Amino acid sequence: METTQNNTVVDYSVIEDKDLIKMYQKGDEKAVEELFSRYKDYIYHIAYRFMRNYEDSMDLMQEVLIRMLRGLKNYEERSYLKGWIYRIVSNTSINILKSSSKREVPVEKAFDWIADKRMDVEEKLESTVLKEKIYMAADRLKGKQRDIFVLRYYENLPYNEIANILGTSATSAKSNYFYALKKMKKYLEEYGVEL
Amino acid sequence: MINDSEIKRIKDELESKREIFALNSLAESEWNFVLQKVRRRVLHEKEETLGGKIIDFFSGIFSSYKLSLVLATLILLLSSFMIYKNLTPANTQLQGQSNSKHFRSAPKPNMPGHNVSAVKKHI
Numbered sequence: 059m060e061t062t063q064n065n066t067v068v069d070y071s072v073i074e075d076k077d078l079i080k081m082y083q084k085g086d087e088k089a090v091e092e093l094f095s096r097y098k099d100y101i102y103h104i105a106y107r108f109m110r111n112y113e114d115s116m117d118l119m120q121e122v123l124i125r126m127l128r129g130l131k132n133y134e135e136r137s138y139l140k141g142w143i144y145r146i147v148s149n150t151s152i153n154i155l156k157s158s159s160k161r162e163v164p165v166e167k168a169f170d171w172i173a174d175k176r177m178d179v180e181e182k183l184e185s186t187v188l189k190e191k192i193y194m195a196a197d198r199l200k201g202k203q204r205d206i207f208v209l210r211y212y213e214n215l216p217y218n219e220i221a222n223i224l225g226t227s228a229t230s231a232k233s234n235y236f237y238a239l240k241k242m243k244k245y246l247e248e249y250g251v252e253l
Numbered sequence: 254m255i256n257d258s259e260i261k262r263i264k265d266e267l268e269s270k271r272e273i274f275a276l277n278s279l280a281e282s283e284w285n286f287v288l289q290k291v292r293r294r295v296l297h298e299k300e301e302t303l304g305g306k307i308i309d310f311f312s313g314i315f316s317s318y319k320l321s322l323v324l325a326t327l328i329l330l331l332s333s334f335m336i337y338k339n340l341t342p343a344n345t346q347l348q349g350q351s352n353s354k355h356f357r358s359a360p361k362p363n364m365p366g367h368n369v370s371a372v373k374k375h376i
Contacts, residue, residue, distance in 0.1 A: 091288065098287075099278045106276055116287060123291045185273045192270070211267065212274050236260050243263050253266045 076135050083131060090130060094123060097143055104144060107208045108151035110193055121150050141223040148205065188251065195245035202226070203238040210235050 070092035081089035105118040125146050209220045217228040243253050
Protein backbone atom coordinates (compact mmCIF):
# COMPACT_ATOMS: atom_id res chain seq x y z
CA MET A 59 0.00 0.00 0.00
CA GLU A 60 1.30 3.43 -0.92
CA THR A 61 -0.02 6.91 -0.22
CA THR A 62 -0.03 9.22 -3.22
CA GLN A 63 0.41 12.99 -3.26
CA ASN A 64 -3.33 13.57 -2.86
CA ASN A 65 -3.34 11.29 0.19
CA THR A 66 -5.22 8.46 -1.51
CA VAL A 67 -4.04 4.99 -0.60
CA VAL A 68 -3.12 2.85 -3.60
CA ASP A 69 -2.50 -0.87 -3.43
CA TYR A 70 -0.22 -1.35 -6.42
CA SER A 71 -0.08 -5.11 -5.97
CA VAL A 72 -3.66 -5.55 -7.22
CA ILE A 73 -3.25 -3.37 -10.31
CA GLU A 74 -2.81 -5.08 -13.67
CA ASP A 75 0.41 -4.67 -15.64
CA LYS A 76 -1.17 -2.60 -18.39
CA ASP A 77 -2.66 -0.18 -15.85
CA LEU A 78 0.67 0.11 -14.04
CA ILE A 79 2.25 1.04 -17.36
CA LYS A 80 -0.38 3.73 -17.97
CA MET A 81 0.15 5.08 -14.45
CA TYR A 82 3.90 5.24 -15.07
CA GLN A 83 3.33 7.03 -18.37
CA LYS A 84 1.41 9.65 -16.38
CA GLY A 85 4.37 10.06 -14.02
CA ASP A 86 3.77 7.54 -11.22
CA GLU A 87 7.21 6.12 -10.42
CA LYS A 88 5.86 3.70 -7.80
CA ALA A 89 3.80 1.99 -10.49
CA VAL A 90 6.87 1.08 -12.52
CA GLU A 91 8.69 -0.18 -9.43
CA GLU A 92 5.80 -2.54 -8.77
CA LEU A 93 5.96 -3.71 -12.38
CA PHE A 94 9.70 -4.29 -12.08
CA SER A 95 9.34 -6.27 -8.89
CA ARG A 96 6.82 -8.58 -10.59
CA TYR A 97 9.34 -9.45 -13.30
CA LYS A 98 12.57 -9.23 -11.31
CA ASP A 99 13.21 -12.98 -11.16
CA TYR A 100 12.26 -13.47 -14.80
CA ILE A 101 14.72 -10.74 -15.84
CA TYR A 102 17.43 -12.01 -13.52
CA HIS A 103 17.13 -15.61 -14.68
CA ILE A 104 17.21 -14.74 -18.38
CA ALA A 105 20.10 -12.33 -17.73
CA TYR A 106 21.98 -15.11 -15.94
CA ARG A 107 21.52 -17.49 -18.89
CA PHE A 108 23.29 -15.02 -21.12
CA MET A 109 25.97 -13.71 -18.75
CA ARG A 110 26.53 -16.91 -16.73
CA ASN A 111 27.75 -15.22 -13.61
CA TYR A 112 26.13 -13.25 -10.82
CA GLU A 113 27.95 -9.93 -11.12
CA ASP A 114 27.47 -9.55 -14.86
CA SER A 115 23.84 -10.62 -14.55
CA MET A 116 23.23 -7.90 -11.98
CA ASP A 117 24.89 -5.34 -14.26
CA LEU A 118 22.83 -6.52 -17.19
CA MET A 119 19.72 -6.32 -15.05
CA GLN A 120 20.35 -2.65 -14.31
CA GLU A 121 20.86 -1.93 -17.98
CA VAL A 122 17.64 -3.76 -18.83
CA LEU A 123 15.63 -1.83 -16.24
CA ILE A 124 16.98 1.48 -17.59
CA ARG A 125 15.99 0.45 -21.12
CA MET A 126 12.59 -0.63 -19.88
CA LEU A 127 12.07 2.73 -18.21
CA ARG A 128 12.81 4.47 -21.51
CA GLY A 129 10.73 2.05 -23.54
CA LEU A 130 7.73 2.03 -21.22
CA LYS A 131 7.24 5.77 -21.76
CA ASN A 132 6.02 4.98 -25.26
CA TYR A 133 4.99 1.36 -24.72
CA GLU A 134 1.79 0.39 -26.46
CA GLU A 135 0.07 -2.78 -25.48
CA ARG A 136 0.62 -4.56 -28.76
CA SER A 137 3.14 -7.14 -27.71
CA TYR A 138 3.21 -9.60 -24.85
CA LEU A 139 5.06 -7.86 -22.01
CA LYS A 140 7.22 -10.88 -21.16
CA GLY A 141 8.21 -11.12 -24.82
CA TRP A 142 9.09 -7.45 -24.92
CA ILE A 143 11.21 -7.87 -21.78
CA TYR A 144 12.89 -10.97 -23.21
CA ARG A 145 13.91 -9.07 -26.35
CA ILE A 146 15.37 -6.26 -24.24
CA VAL A 147 17.37 -8.71 -22.11
CA SER A 148 18.54 -10.67 -25.13
CA ASN A 149 19.52 -7.61 -27.22
CA THR A 150 21.21 -5.86 -24.32
CA SER A 151 23.22 -8.95 -23.43
CA ILE A 152 24.32 -9.39 -27.04
CA ASN A 153 25.50 -5.77 -27.10
CA ILE A 154 27.39 -6.16 -23.85
CA LEU A 155 28.98 -9.44 -24.89
CA LYS A 156 29.99 -8.05 -28.26
CA SER A 157 31.71 -5.09 -26.69
CA SER A 158 33.61 -7.10 -24.09
CA SER A 159 34.95 -10.49 -23.30
CA LYS A 160 32.59 -11.00 -20.39
CA ARG A 161 31.39 -14.41 -21.54
CA GLU A 162 34.26 -16.19 -19.89
CA VAL A 163 33.36 -17.09 -16.34
CA PRO A 164 36.27 -16.32 -14.02
CA VAL A 165 37.78 -19.60 -12.86
CA GLU A 166 37.51 -18.67 -9.20
CA LYS A 167 33.78 -17.98 -9.67
CA ALA A 168 33.07 -21.26 -11.42
CA PHE A 169 34.79 -23.23 -8.69
CA ASP A 170 33.89 -21.22 -5.61
CA TRP A 171 31.89 -24.19 -4.28
CA ILE A 172 35.20 -25.96 -3.55
CA ALA A 173 35.50 -23.90 -0.38
CA ASP A 174 32.27 -25.46 0.83
CA LYS A 175 33.41 -28.55 2.72
CA ARG A 176 29.90 -30.04 2.83
CA MET A 177 29.98 -30.70 -0.91
CA ASP A 178 31.15 -33.88 -2.52
CA VAL A 179 33.97 -32.29 -4.49
CA GLU A 180 34.24 -34.92 -7.20
CA GLU A 181 30.54 -34.93 -7.90
CA LYS A 182 30.36 -31.16 -7.88
CA LEU A 183 33.35 -30.82 -10.20
CA GLU A 184 31.68 -33.17 -12.65
CA SER A 185 28.44 -31.22 -12.64
CA THR A 186 30.23 -27.86 -12.94
CA VAL A 187 32.16 -29.07 -15.97
CA LEU A 188 29.02 -30.52 -17.53
CA LYS A 189 27.14 -27.29 -16.81
CA GLU A 190 29.83 -25.24 -18.56
CA LYS A 191 29.79 -27.59 -21.54
CA ILE A 192 26.01 -27.32 -21.87
CA TYR A 193 26.26 -23.52 -21.62
CA MET A 194 28.98 -23.48 -24.27
CA ALA A 195 26.99 -25.71 -26.60
CA ALA A 196 23.83 -23.65 -26.09
CA ASP A 197 25.79 -20.47 -26.91
CA ARG A 198 26.36 -21.89 -30.38
CA LEU A 199 22.66 -22.16 -31.09
CA LYS A 200 21.34 -19.32 -33.21
CA GLY A 201 18.20 -17.19 -33.33
CA LYS A 202 14.91 -18.76 -32.39
CA GLN A 203 16.44 -22.11 -31.48
CA ARG A 204 18.66 -20.43 -28.93
CA ASP A 205 15.76 -18.43 -27.49
CA ILE A 206 13.56 -21.50 -27.27
CA PHE A 207 16.33 -23.54 -25.67
CA VAL A 208 16.88 -20.82 -23.04
CA LEU A 209 13.19 -20.61 -22.19
CA ARG A 210 12.39 -24.30 -22.41
CA TYR A 211 15.49 -25.97 -21.07
CA TYR A 212 16.77 -23.56 -18.44
CA GLU A 213 13.51 -21.91 -17.46
CA ASN A 214 11.27 -24.94 -18.03
CA LEU A 215 8.46 -22.83 -19.47
CA PRO A 216 5.55 -24.53 -21.28
CA TYR A 217 5.48 -24.31 -25.08
CA ASN A 218 2.44 -22.02 -25.21
CA GLU A 219 4.14 -19.54 -22.86
CA ILE A 220 7.30 -19.66 -25.00
CA ALA A 221 5.15 -19.12 -28.08
CA ASN A 222 3.65 -15.99 -26.50
CA ILE A 223 7.03 -14.65 -25.47
CA LEU A 224 8.62 -15.18 -28.85
CA GLY A 225 5.55 -14.38 -30.92
CA THR A 226 5.36 -17.77 -32.56
CA SER A 227 3.10 -20.84 -32.37
CA ALA A 228 3.42 -23.58 -29.77
CA THR A 229 3.96 -26.15 -32.55
CA SER A 230 6.78 -24.10 -34.01
CA ALA A 231 8.30 -23.67 -30.54
CA LYS A 232 8.17 -27.43 -30.01
CA SER A 233 9.75 -28.31 -33.35
CA ASN A 234 12.46 -25.66 -32.90
CA TYR A 235 13.24 -27.11 -29.48
CA PHE A 236 13.73 -30.54 -31.03
CA TYR A 237 16.02 -29.11 -33.70
CA ALA A 238 17.93 -27.33 -30.94
CA LEU A 239 18.30 -30.61 -29.03
CA LYS A 240 19.61 -32.31 -32.15
CA LYS A 241 22.29 -29.63 -32.47
CA MET A 242 23.01 -29.78 -28.77
CA LYS A 243 23.79 -33.49 -29.08
CA LYS A 244 26.26 -32.75 -31.88
CA TYR A 245 27.92 -29.84 -30.04
CA LEU A 246 28.11 -31.73 -26.76
CA GLU A 247 29.77 -34.67 -28.49
CA GLU A 248 32.44 -32.25 -29.70
CA TYR A 249 33.01 -31.33 -26.04
CA GLY A 250 33.28 -34.99 -25.10
CA VAL A 251 29.79 -35.41 -23.63
CA GLU A 252 27.96 -38.49 -24.83
CA LEU A 253 24.18 -38.43 -24.72
CA MET B 254 19.68 -38.92 -39.20
CA ILE B 255 18.22 -38.86 -35.70
CA ASN B 256 14.70 -40.18 -35.35
CA ASP B 257 12.01 -39.04 -32.92
CA SER B 258 12.71 -41.64 -30.28
CA GLU B 259 16.39 -40.70 -30.35
CA ILE B 260 15.46 -37.03 -29.85
CA LYS B 261 13.20 -38.00 -26.97
CA ARG B 262 16.07 -39.87 -25.37
CA ILE B 263 18.37 -36.84 -25.76
CA LYS B 264 15.63 -34.64 -24.36
CA ASP B 265 15.17 -36.89 -21.32
CA GLU B 266 18.90 -37.17 -20.84
CA LEU B 267 19.46 -33.42 -21.02
CA GLU B 268 16.42 -32.58 -18.97
CA SER B 269 17.51 -34.94 -16.22
CA LYS B 270 20.46 -32.57 -15.77
CA ARG B 271 18.31 -29.49 -15.67
CA GLU B 272 18.46 -29.19 -11.90
CA ILE B 273 22.10 -28.08 -12.03
CA PHE B 274 20.86 -24.93 -13.75
CA ALA B 275 18.32 -24.06 -11.06
CA LEU B 276 18.57 -20.46 -9.90
CA ASN B 277 17.27 -18.89 -6.72
CA SER B 278 15.02 -15.88 -6.66
CA LEU B 279 16.66 -12.56 -6.01
CA ALA B 280 16.79 -11.70 -2.32
CA GLU B 281 15.02 -8.53 -1.20
CA SER B 282 18.35 -6.87 -0.39
CA GLU B 283 19.76 -7.71 -3.83
CA TRP B 284 16.67 -6.35 -5.51
CA ASN B 285 16.78 -3.13 -3.47
CA PHE B 286 20.42 -2.73 -4.42
CA VAL B 287 19.58 -3.01 -8.13
CA LEU B 288 16.66 -0.61 -7.79
CA GLN B 289 18.78 1.92 -5.93
CA LYS B 290 21.40 1.81 -8.65
CA VAL B 291 18.77 2.24 -11.34
CA ARG B 292 17.22 5.20 -9.51
CA ARG B 293 20.63 6.83 -9.27
CA ARG B 294 21.37 6.29 -12.93
CA VAL B 295 18.04 7.73 -13.96
CA LEU B 296 18.69 10.80 -11.85
CA HIS B 297 22.17 11.15 -13.29
CA GLU B 298 20.83 10.96 -16.79
CA LYS B 299 18.24 13.62 -15.97
CA GLU B 300 20.69 15.92 -14.29
CA GLU B 301 24.05 15.73 -15.98
CA THR B 302 24.58 19.16 -14.57
CA LEU B 303 26.35 20.81 -11.70
CA GLY B 304 23.55 19.58 -9.43
CA GLY B 305 24.19 15.99 -10.43
CA LYS B 306 27.88 16.35 -9.70
CA ILE B 307 27.21 17.84 -6.28
CA ILE B 308 24.86 14.94 -5.46
CA ASP B 309 27.57 12.53 -6.58
CA PHE B 310 30.07 14.22 -4.31
CA PHE B 311 27.83 13.99 -1.27
CA SER B 312 26.76 10.45 -2.08
CA GLY B 313 30.41 9.53 -1.74
CA ILE B 314 30.48 11.01 1.76
CA PHE B 315 27.05 10.16 3.11
CA SER B 316 25.38 6.81 2.85
CA SER B 317 21.94 8.46 2.67
CA TYR B 318 21.06 9.51 -0.83
CA LYS B 319 18.23 11.74 0.41
CA LEU B 320 20.61 13.69 2.65
CA SER B 321 22.97 14.17 -0.32
CA LEU B 322 20.08 15.41 -2.41
CA VAL B 323 18.99 17.89 0.28
CA LEU B 324 22.55 19.21 0.72
CA ALA B 325 23.07 19.53 -3.02
CA THR B 326 19.77 21.40 -3.35
CA LEU B 327 20.76 23.74 -0.52
CA ILE B 328 24.11 24.47 -2.15
CA LEU B 329 22.46 25.14 -5.48
CA LEU B 330 19.92 27.47 -3.87
CA LEU B 331 22.64 29.28 -1.95
CA SER B 332 24.84 29.75 -5.00
CA SER B 333 21.85 30.95 -7.05
CA PHE B 334 21.08 33.46 -4.30
CA MET B 335 24.70 34.70 -4.21
CA ILE B 336 24.76 35.14 -7.96
CA TYR B 337 21.44 36.95 -7.86
CA LYS B 338 22.68 39.19 -5.04
CA ASN B 339 25.82 40.15 -6.98
CA LEU B 340 23.85 40.99 -10.08
CA THR B 341 21.39 43.36 -8.42
CA PRO B 342 21.79 47.02 -9.67
CA ALA B 343 23.28 48.25 -6.37
CA ASN B 344 26.19 45.83 -6.66
CA THR B 345 26.81 46.13 -10.36
CA GLN B 346 27.78 49.86 -9.99
CA LEU B 347 31.44 50.49 -9.20
CA GLN B 348 31.83 51.79 -5.72
CA GLY B 349 34.97 53.37 -4.28
CA GLN B 350 34.78 51.34 -1.06
CA SER B 351 33.40 48.17 -2.58
CA ASN B 352 34.66 44.93 -1.07
CA SER B 353 34.18 43.14 -4.33
CA LYS B 354 37.56 42.58 -5.97
CA HIS B 355 35.88 41.85 -9.27
CA PHE B 356 34.24 45.25 -9.51
CA ARG B 357 37.01 47.42 -8.07
CA SER B 358 38.80 49.41 -10.76
CA ALA B 359 42.58 49.54 -10.61
CA PRO B 360 43.94 52.90 -9.35
CA LYS B 361 45.28 54.96 -12.23
CA PRO B 362 48.53 56.94 -12.19
CA ASN B 363 48.19 60.41 -10.68
CA MET B 364 45.11 59.39 -8.81
CA PRO B 365 44.84 58.86 -5.05
CA GLY B 366 45.80 55.31 -4.23
CA HIS B 367 48.50 55.01 -6.85
CA ASN B 368 51.88 54.63 -5.21
CA VAL B 369 54.18 56.63 -7.53
CA SER B 370 57.28 56.37 -5.31
CA ALA B 371 57.05 52.60 -5.22
CA VAL B 372 56.95 52.50 -8.99
CA LYS B 373 59.92 54.85 -9.27
CA LYS B 374 61.92 52.78 -6.78
CA HIS B 375 61.23 49.68 -8.82
CA ILE B 376 62.47 51.36 -12.01
